[in-house]
Amino acid sequence: MLSYEAVVGAAARLAKTPVRKTPLVEIWEGVYCKLENTQVTGSFKARGAANKVLQTKGSVVCHSAGNHGAAVAWAAKLRGVECTVVVPRTAPEAKKALIRKFGAAIVETDHARRAQAVREIVDRTGASMVHPFDDLDVIAGQGTLALELPDDLDAVVVPVSGGGLAAGIATVLGGDKVFLVEPEGKGLGKALAAGNRLLDPSMEPLAETIADGMRSRALGERPWGILSAKIPPSRVLSVSNEAILEAMALTFQDLKTVCEPSGATALAALLEHRDTIGARRRIGLVVCGGNLDVPPMLRRFYRL
Amino acid sequence: MLSYEAVVGAAARLAKTPVRKTPLVEIWEGVYCKLENTQVTGSFKARGAANKVLQTKGSVVCHSAGNHGAAVAWAAKLRGVECTVVVPRTAPEAKKALIRKFGAAIVETDHARRAQAVREIVDRTGASMVHPFDDLDVIAGQGTLALELPDDLDAVVVPVSGGGLAAGIATVLGGDKVFLVEPEGKGLGKALAAGNRLLDPSMEPLAETIADGMRSRALGERPWGILSAKIPPSRVLSVSNEAILEAMALTFQDLKTVCEPSGATALAALLEHRDTIGARRRIGLVVCGGNLDVPPMLRRFYRL
Known part of the structure; x- marks a missing residue:
């Protein structure tokens, strides 16, 4: 709770x-x-992303249909750390553009592979995972x-x-x-x-x-x-x-x-x-x- | 001037x-x-329409592609007088709906006939014409x-x-x-x-x-x-x-x-x-x- x-x-x-x-x-x-x-x-995703990213150290990674990704990218930029966002191939262009605007890297995958794609990035880079809701x-x-x-x-x-x-x-x-x-x-x-x-x-x-x-x-x-x-x-x-x-x-x-x-x-x-x-x-x-x-x-x- | x-x-x-x-x-x-x-x-048309209609007596009529018509209809309703708006057949539905929402009557004509349509209404009803700009x-x-x-x-x-x-x-x-x-x-x-x-x-x-x-x-x-x-x-x-x-x-x-x-x-x-x-x-x-x-x-x- x-x-x-x-x-x-x-x-x-x-x-x-x-x-x-x-x-x-x-x-x-x-x-x-x-x-x-x-x-x-x-x-609203900026609220949760900022609260989380301000309490982490080093780079961050997340998966997101769009808005959480943009929010984490923005919060990472605010804090001056690197950010990677795993997005489904079907995400709206506007949301992907917003993620890029805040300087994050984008990795496109199928929905089913997104958790695994995030895990691989965490393993490779030591980035902190910012879950969209859990x-x-x-x-x-x-x-x-x-x-x-x-x-x-x-x-x-x-x-x-x-x-x-x-x-x-x-x-x-x-x-x-x-x-x-x-x-x-x-x-x-x-x-x-x-x-x-x-x-x-x-x-x-x-x-x-x-x-x-x-x-x-x-x-x-x-x-x-x-x-x-x-x-x-x-x-x-x-x-x-x-x-x-x-x-x-x-x-x-x-x-x-x-x-x-x-x-x-x-x-x-x-x-x-x-x-x-x-x-x-x-x-x-x-x-x-x-x-x-x-x-x-x-x-x-x-x-x- | x-x-x-x-x-x-x-x-x-x-x-x-x-x-x-x-x-x-x-x-x-x-x-x-x-x-x-x-x-x-x-x-912005509400500004001019209100300033004009508050200075007229009795019913009003105008021609408009949409926004002026809605504004005159709104101002007429505010003043409690009747209003007719002559619109081109090509006016967007949203603008016609807005005119109706304010309780005005709509007359659809071709662009070329609009001045004449307004004149006929003025002659028939004695309404005051509210020109969109002149x-x-x-x-x-x-x-x-x-x-x-x-x-x-x-x-x-x-x-x-x-x-x-x-x-x-x-x-x-x-x-x-x-x-x-x-x-x-x-x-x-x-x-x-x-x-x-x-x-x-x-x-x-x-x-x-x-x-x-x-x-x-x-x-x-x-x-x-x-x-x-x-x-x-x-x-x-x-x-x-x-x-x-x-x-x-x-x-x-x-x-x-x-x-x-x-x-x-x-x-x-x-x-x-x-x-x-x-x-x-x-x-x-x-x-x-x-x-x-x-x-x-x-x-x-x-x-x-």
Whole structure:
């Protein structure tokens, strides 16, 4: 388990870095968006990466679909150490470009080989591994987001992939307010009900969702330990691609802010599960990231 | 001509409405974006429309490619009067939806018939016409944007279609700091050099540019009167679709803010004409609007 004090300690560490206290903006009456898309590196991942990398010595390595990789690359640059990021071949170009922008080396592999690729780099170089979610320092860093939320929210809706962000937030807020959002097909509600983290044995990423940052099938062991103790299965909300797209469009149009599909899943959950969370009066939605492949999106639309 | 005092008077009028003082954010060192995409109705047009409609009696009518129509519809709703907007059949769906959202009636026509369509409505209903740019109250309203800029900018880059926004800003700042941005093919530099507003006699809209809010070929008489007296032809910067698209992508990625193509033209001008304006140290770019057809853009990209 992780203590509240560990998260407060992480916040003190981050206060000395460029990590931002991101804005909370009202999208509809009583519904607030925490804009982690405007965080440095374009996602909440900068929080956990900075908290971890500031406590390691020497070079670092990680695997990531994109945002964690960019965040670790940024944190390594901040600290002046070398960084290698192992990415799946399918990662969006924008995310790979961001990793390179912060001066990290990129190694592309298939999803199944990523753990092994990281191990080889650790063995060869002695670099420290920065896990995207299964690490208490990373979870504590992500949890700092919750310290910035107003006390009077009745519900906080958090996207879940490996579970680091949600575990950090639940550590601060307790389980009562927290709703977990997953892409359809992940089956986290069933896993929680069965008390079995690996209920669905496949470790292949979720291929169908457009939320490219949320393709992990299983929670990490540490996030599972925290979340399964605090969150009942009924508080898991599954979202369809259609709802994610509608929520992205609303975010773009009504807030004029750019989110990636994962970043729109909390609003998508509100659209699809109003009955479950809508009864709560003041609702916070975590817009977790904003890194999109913008040029090809615009080129296709404007036929350029 | 328009006086500085008229713009200050407009600002006093707008201060009693929901029209916003929009943020100015730094995109690169010394380069600032004035985010009129976050203005009410999603563009600077709310300023001029509100200033005009608050001074008229009874119902209003206008023609518009979109943003002016939405702004007049919004201002009419604020004042509690009826509104009709004549739009070209080619206007983006998002802009038409915004006009309807504010309760206005829409009349679709061909570009060539729009003035006549407005006249018929004025004759039939006695509504007041709110011109998108050729009206001193509208120009004064748009000029209020300049009152919100810091004094120490060395250059302010302003998109030009009919010229209302640029004329209002030049009224406040004088001509020395102001650069005008046009889509390629408009020929404003040549028109200013020749002292002939209608140098290019075609009144067909510019079809090639992706900046759908900037398709007017000629300035209005009143904006022309102001701008031709203050701005030399060398201060007109033409931007290509490629540069507009690149600037949109930078705005989306680096600021996480949603702009429409017209809204990215000032940054596009900085990309394409760095040598002309780049020597000035502190540069303000007017991001004039953010109303995009987001759902089809996302659908096409995510194949949904």
